[in-house]
Amino acid sequence: xxxxxxxxxxxxxxxxxxxxxxxxxxxxxxxxxxxxxxxxxxxxxxxxxxxxxxxxxxxxxxxxxxxxxxxxxxxxxxxxxxxxxxxxxxxxxxxxxxxxxxxxxxxxxxxxxxxxxxxxxxxxxxxxxxxxxxxxxxxxxxxxxxxxxxxxxxxxxxxxxxxxxxxxxxxxxxxxxxxxxxxxxxxxxxxxxxxxxxxxxxxxxxxxxxxxxxxxxxxxxxxxxxxxxxxxxxxxxxxxxxxxxxxxxxxxxxxxxxxxxxxxxxxxxxxxxxxxxxxxxxxxxxxxxxxxxxxxxxxxxxxxxxxxxxxxxxxxxxxxxxxxxxxxxxxxxxxxxxxxxxxxxxxxxxxxxxxxxxxxxxxxxxxxxxxxxxxxxxxxxxxxxxxxxxxxxxxxxxxxxxxxxxxxxxxxxxxxxxxxxxxxxxxxxxxxxxxxxxxxxxxxxxxxxxxxxxxxxxxxxxxxxxxxxxxxxxxxxxxxxxxxxxxxxxxxxxxxxxxxxxxxxxxxxxxxxxxxxxxxxxxxxxxxxxxxxxxxxxxxxxxxxxxxxxxxxxxxxxxxxxxxxxxxxxxxxxxxxxxxxxxxxxxxxxxxxxx
Amino acid sequence: xxxxxxxxxxxxxxxxxxxxxxxxxxxxxxxxxxxxxxxxxxxxxxxxxxxxxxxxxxxxxxxxxxxxxxxxxxxxxxxxxxxxxxxxxxxxxxxxxxxxxxxxxxxxxxxxxxxxxxxxxxxxxxxxxxxxxxxxxxxxxxxxxxxxxxxxxxxxxxxxxxxxxxxxxxxxxxxxxxxxxxxxxxxxxxxxxxxxxxxxxxxxxxxxxxxxxxxxxxxxxxxxxxxxxxxxxxxxxxxxxxxxxxxxxxxxxxxxxxxxxxxxxxxxxxxxxxxxxxxxxxxxxxxxxxxxxxxxxxxxxxxxxxxxxxxxxxxxxxxxxxxxxxxxxxxxxxxxxxxxxxxxxxxxxxxxxxxxxxxxxxxxxxxxxxxxxxxxxxxxxxxxxxxxx
Numbered sequence: 011x012x013x014x015x016x017x018x019x020x021x022x023x024x025x026x027x028x029x030x031x032x033x034x035x036x037x038x039x040x041x042x043x044x045x046x047x048x049x050x051x052x053x054x055x056x057x058x059x060x061x062x063x064x065x066x067x068x069x070x071x072x073x074x075x076x077x078x079x080x081x082x083x084x085x086x087x088x089x090x091x092x093x094x095x096x097x098x099x100x101x102x103x104x105x106x107x108x109x110x111x112x113x114x115x116x117x118x119x120x121x122x123x124x125x126x127x128x129x130x131x132x133x134x135x136x137x138x139x140x141x142x143x144x145x146x147x148x149x150x151x152x153x154x155x156x157x158x159x160x161x162x163x164x165x166x167x168x169x170x171x172x173x174x175x176x177x178x179x180x181x182x183x184x185x186x187x188x189x190x191x192x193x194x195x196x197x198x199x200x201x202x203x204x205x206x207x208x209x210x211x212x213x214x215x216x217x218x219x220x221x222x223x224x225x226x227x228x229x230x231x232x233x234x235x236x237x238x239x240x241x242x243x244x245x246x247x248x249x250x251x252x253x254x255x256x257x258x259x260x261x262x263x264x265x266x267x268x269x270x271x272x273x274x275x276x277x278x279x280x281x282x283x284x285x286x287x288x289x290x291x292x293x294x295x296x297x298x299x300x301x302x303x304x305x306x307x308x309x310x311x312x313x314x315x316x317x318x319x320x321x322x323x324x325x326x327x328x329x330x331x332x333x334x335x336x337x338x339x340x341x342x343x344x345x346x347x348x349x350x351x352x353x354x355x356x357x358x359x360x361x362x363x364x365x366x367x368x369x370x371x372x373x374x375x376x377x378x379x380x381x382x383x384x385x386x387x388x389x390x391x392x393x394x395x396x397x398x399x400x401x402x403x404x405x406x407x408x409x410x411x412x413x414x415x416x417x418x419x420x421x422x423x424x425x426x427x428x429x430x431x432x433x434x435x436x437x438x439x440x441x442x443x444x445x446x447x448x449x450x451x452x453x454x455x456x457x458x459x460x461x462x463x464x465x466x467x468x469x470x471x472x473x474x475x476x477x478x479x480x481x482x483x484x485x486x487x488x489x490x491x492x493x494x495x496x497x498x499x500x501x502x503x504x505x506x507x508x509x510x511x512x513x514x515x516x517x518x519x520x521x522x523x524x525x526x527x528x529x530x531x532x533x534x535x536x537x538x539x540x541x542x543x544x545x546x547x548x549x550x551x552x553x554x555x556x557x558x559x560x561x562x563x564x565x566x567x568x569x570x571x572x573x574x575x576x577x578x579x580x581x582x583x584x585x586x587x588x589x590x591x592x593x594x595x596x597x598x599x600x601x602x603x604x605x
Numbered sequence: 606x607x608x609x610x611x612x613x614x615x616x617x618x619x620x621x622x623x624x625x626x627x628x629x630x631x632x633x634x635x636x637x638x639x640x641x642x643x644x645x646x647x648x649x650x651x652x653x654x655x656x657x658x659x660x661x662x663x664x665x666x667x668x669x670x671x672x673x674x675x676x677x678x679x680x681x682x683x684x685x686x687x688x689x690x691x692x693x694x695x696x697x698x699x700x701x702x703x704x705x706x707x708x709x710x711x712x713x714x715x716x717x718x719x720x721x722x723x724x725x726x727x728x729x730x731x732x733x734x735x736x737x738x739x740x741x742x743x744x745x746x747x748x749x750x751x752x753x754x755x756x757x758x759x760x761x762x763x764x765x766x767x768x769x770x771x772x773x774x775x776x777x778x779x780x781x782x783x784x785x786x787x788x789x790x791x792x793x794x795x796x797x798x799x800x801x802x803x804x805x806x807x808x809x810x811x812x813x814x815x816x817x818x819x820x821x822x823x824x825x826x827x828x829x830x831x832x833x834x835x836x837x838x839x840x841x842x843x844x845x846x847x848x849x850x851x852x853x854x855x856x857x858x859x860x861x862x863x864x865x866x867x868x869x870x871x872x873x874x875x876x877x878x879x880x881x882x883x884x885x886x887x888x889x890x891x892x893x894x895x896x897x898x899x900x901x902x903x904x905x906x907x908x909x910x911x912x913x914x915x916x917x918x919x920x921x922x923x924x925x926x927x928x929x930x931x932x933x934x935x936x937x938x939x940x941x942x943x944x945x946x947x948x949x950x951x952x953x954x955x956x957x958x959x960x961x962x963x964x965x966x967x968x969x970x971x972x973x974x975x976x977x978x979x980x981x982x983x984x985x986x987x988x989x990x991x992x993x994x
Contacts, residue, residue, distance in 0.1 A: 040757060044756075044757050047755075048755065048915075048917070051755060051800070051801050051917065052915060052917075052920075054801055055799050055800070055801065055912075055917075055920055056912045056913075058798055058799050059799060059908050059909075059911055059912045059920075059924060060908075060909075060912060062795065062798075062799070062908055062924070062928065063904075063905045063908040063909055063912075066901065066904045066905055066908070066928070066931050066935075067901060067905050069935050069939075070897050070898075070900060070901035070904075070931075070935065071901075072944065073897055073935065073938050073939055073942060073944060074893075074894050074897045074898075076942040076943075076944055077853065077885065077890060077893050077894070077897070077938075077942055078890055078894070080850065080853045080854055080942055081853055081854065081856060081857050081858055081885065081889065081890040081893075082857070082858070083854055126658065157658075157661065159658075159870070
């Protein structure tokens with residue numbers, strides 16, 4: 011490029027000669043040069059503007075094309091208006107040990123309203139109240155005519171109700187599909203199953219979460235999609251559960267008790283075959299938590315697991331078994347039972363006078379507090395503590411229920427010698443009936459600790475040995491005698507053919523203000539059967555039983571809990587396939603013929 | 606002097622304002638803008654009743670407001686487009702100064718209307734967003750500086766305009782209003798590009814933007830979530846974006862029918878940021894393509910008209926205004942079709958909003974004023990220009 015100098019010498023000299031101003035030439039040259047520069051920029055700008063225009067054109071074309079593509083594709087899925095993400099609510103079923111359904115899911119619909127789409131909100135509210143009498147017409151009308159855009163009406167509908175709502179013909183009433191939890195057996199196993207409720211819910215589905223019992227404990231597992239709907243199998247047997255509820259309920263009514271609990275446990279595995287707490291409830295409509303009254307009296311309270319009571323004389327067998335195990339006594343060792351046994355300010359008395367001394371077996375059969383306390387003195391506090399702790403009496407049961415942690419045993423703060431003596435006959439220590447069942451299972455199975463469980467176990471899981479098989483067997487013999495012996499406290503517990511062994515316990519109920527009631531008791535019968543080859547442990551507890559018998563008000567377990575337990579065994583043993591061991595009597599009226 | 610020499614140019618002293626305006630204004634762009642505004646009212650009829658219902662007004666409350674503001678905006682646009690570029694420049698620079706001060710005062714006198722960012726002045730009957738008015742003023746002021754730097758012995762306008770841009774971007778980012786900040790930065794970048802930026806610098810800037818984006822992605826959770834949501838092919842149907850995509854799909858080619866759409870009941874921003882989804886659902890692809898064509902026509906036509914413009918200031922200012930207008934529409938629609946990550950940006954003239962309507966009217970008015978046919982320098986240029994067009 012040839013650039014003209016701003017002041018070309020030849021022209022400057024020429025101009026000077028002509029007397030002109032040479033600066034004009036310079037200015038003219040500057041102007042030309044600037045013009046040239048501007049032309050160059052303009053040409054460049056033209057090109058760049060063209061590029062910009064093309065870019066915009068392309069960008070808008072792309073957006074238009076993308077819009078076209080999207081418009082041409084189908085909507086991702088036909089979703090309900092206002093619907094959100096689909097919540098997969100497939101919750102695994104719960105079945106009993108035979109695979110029978112305890113809890114399952116059912117397709118149902120929720121009912122909600124879009125007031126802004128309603129044509130006759132007032133009529134719709136009136137018609138809805140006609141279908142669901144529990145709704146409040148005034149409130150509904152207010153909701154339907156108000157500013158809200160969305161109103162839940164009912165969380166679950168039956169098909170008949172749904173049809174009836176359809177027939178109202180109101181376009182602003184809409185249905186949302188959802189799964190609800192169904193307990194087809196009603197109140198059977200209510201406390202074990204617990205219950206569930208809707209958690210995250212929208213119009214297209216709802217999350218079901220367990221809030222109590224097994225449903226609460228295994229909530230995560232039941233909801234885990236990786237399970238692929240594999241049912242949760244419990245150790246419960248639906249038939250046994252139903253029979254025991256039936257009998258226990260009749261027994262509770264008969265004995266005028268305000269509550270009752272029972273536990274039937276497999277002594278080898280710790281599996282709970284049936285567990286009842288009365289009064290109960292229907293998990294399909296679980297009652298709200300107690301707002302008034304004592305929470306222990308609320309139907310949702312699980313007496314078998316959460317209820318910690320002083321279970322009285324049922325504990326005596328632990329004392330005698332330990333004394334035998336330690337070699338301190340043998341079943342025939344005579345124990346001094348002269349009373350009252352004084353310890354400081356305290357007096358330990360027996361229910362009635364049993365003589366001056368009794369052998370250990372009779373101490374159990376007659377249920378002598380003094381005799382048991384003497385045995386406890388021989389054992390001492392440290393060894394007693396160790397033994398009871400090994401039986402699992404010191405912490406809540408490991409059973410798979412959300413409520414289990416609520417059943418924490420009450421122990422003396424200071425395990426004095428007096429505590430040792432009272433605990434030997436079941437006072438001063440409060441445990442749940444389930445704790446007691448686990449303790450009796452150890453005696454029944456030959457001295458091994460079991461962990462109570464609600465899950466079906468493929469094979470027995472032998473726990474640590476806390477008693478020798480021999481001392482367990484000797485203890486069982488004593489327990490059998492308690493039932494078999496005409497003087498035994500549980501002689502009403504004999505069930506022909508099933509050799510019941512057990513121990514009664516009657517404990518005064520503590521007053522909430524301190525001290526004990528003298529007319530309210532917890533009556534317990536802890537039993538195992540059949541005594542010669544114990545397979546099952548049954549605990550029956552009645553709360554405040556009272557019965558008129560032989561012209562007397564009777565509250566002791568022998569008159570209340572024992573007959574109930576006997577009836578339960580009578581009903582349940584055949585259901586479990588236990589063969590009765592009937593001693594061969596004279597075959598009356600039957601003649602064996604050889605031909 | 607010029608009149609005598611270049612008499613062939615259709616400019617005569619003393620010609621009445623209106624006929625002269627009608628003769629020289631870009632009638633195509635003007636009609637496109639008017640049509641966009643009409644579509645905005647039409648969509649407002651569909652999209653704003655849910656909002657009115659939520660806020661307890663009669664159904665067409667916001668349509669009425671939109672019409673009033675729209676009328677004002679159209680008036681502002683027409684008046685502005687009748688001004689001479691010189692007058693536009695003077696008023697715009699004055700307006701820019703006022704808006705700049707207003708923006709700076711926001712943290713002290715502004716309100717956030719409970720939305721978390723202080724962007725508005727509450728005037729009682731209406732709210733005012735100074736950044737909307739700042740944008741056209743800024744474009745003009747920056748274009749003036751850039752153009753001045755091309756003069757002999759001119760000021761260092763590039764540097765000045767760059768410093769101004771950075772100041773405004775920082776102020777907007779602090780509100781925070783990253784969308785407007787990006788628009789301002791983009792507007793300046795485009796003008797700088799047209800005014801002759803070195804290619805190397807442009808490449809470096811592109812690298813810088815990518816780096817800044819990565820820093821923002823790593824440091825801001827809000828920002829990162831949006832990007833993740835954009836990159837994730839399965840859009841969560843409960844997000845605004847999910848609703849918008851589904852609405853576009855529901856609409857198909859011819860829409861579900863006037864007033865039959867559902868998306869407006871679910872989307873809180875159906876009348877502003879996602880109005881295109883309402884359009885797609887109720888009127889289908891047809892209307893959406895019309896809207897896109899209208900924006901495209903305004904932008905591309907304006908840029909082509911500016912190509913033959915000799916005056917560097919007019920060229921730059923017009924470029925900035927047209928590009929900002931186009932890019933705002935592009936981002937809004939790009940978000941709805943998931944070509945761009947979610948960023949709240951209104952659709953000029955179509956979305957509801959008083960400030961944005963009037964500011965948009967003024968901006969387009971300026972653009973129309975700059976793209977008017979006017980005498981273009983030497984006869985050779987004119988001939989060359991005609992040859993090209």
